[in-house]
Amino acid sequence: MITPPESLVQLLKPWADFYSHSKLAATIVQFLHIGGLVLAGGLAIASDRATFRALRLPVAAREGPLLELASVHRWVITGLTVIVVSGLAFLTADIETFFGSWIFWTKMALVVLLLINGLMMTRAEETLRRDAGEDSRGWRSLRRTAKWSLALWFTIAFAGVALANFS
Numbered sequence: 001m002i003t004p005p006e007s008l009v010q011l012l013k014p015w016a017d018f019y020s021h022s023k024l025a026a027t028i029v030q031f032l033h034i035g036g037l038v039l040a041g042g043l044a045i046a047s048d049r050a051t052f053r054a055l056r057l058p059v060a061a062r063e064g065p066l067l068e069l070a071s072v073h074r075w076v077i078t079g080l081t082v083i084v085v086s087g088l089a090f091l092t093a094d095i096e097t098f099f100g101s102w103i104f105w106t107k108m109a110l111v112v113l114l115l116i117n118g119l120m121m122t123r124a125e126e127t128l129r130r131d132a133g134e135d136s137r138g139w140r141s142l143r144r145t146a147k148w149s150l151a152l153w154f155t156i157a158f159a160g161v162a163l164a165n166f167s
């Protein structure tokens, strides 16, 4: 089990002590983490579903759904930012538990994959803004990134709950 540097543990001790004695702090941090998940994950999954439905439409009818998808990203990024900040609050409130947790690092790797997938999704949209023809490779890339988004959001949420229960 990898242990965090003692200097880091000492640096975080005031926050860890405060957090462990404050139900209000724990409630606020947990709410922000779950609330960010509801906002970002909820909109992302609804958009993935809209993408699959749009891909069944004739190409000429896909412009509206594509514009809608482009307008959702900043909400998802806002929710993800809240998730990351509250996640860091969780992590630093009990660094000795989470620093050595393979579930935690697996979850962080999945979060990085989610961000890369989001970037590839915006790249697919850029391709479609240049070429939205029937054979554009943008449509295949959009379907693939929507599938990965669905899988990653649920897998990360599962890893989060596992982290809370097995740590």
Ligand code: HEM
Binding pocket: 030, 033, 037, 041, 083, 084, 086, 087, 088, 090, 091, 098, 111, 114, 153, 156, 157, 158, 159, 160, 161, 163, 164, 165, 167
């Ligand atoms: C898409 C991104 C993420 C999702 C969907 C997610 C989801 C969750 C969920 C559902 C829980 C369980 C909460 C509970 O039982 O109260 C959780 C716990 C946790 N998350 Fe995340 N999380 C994400 C990103 C992060 C990040 C980026 C960090 C750290 C920087 C993080 C750190 C933690 C920690 C430490 C816990 C355990 C909290 C505890 O048991 O006290 N999460 N996460």
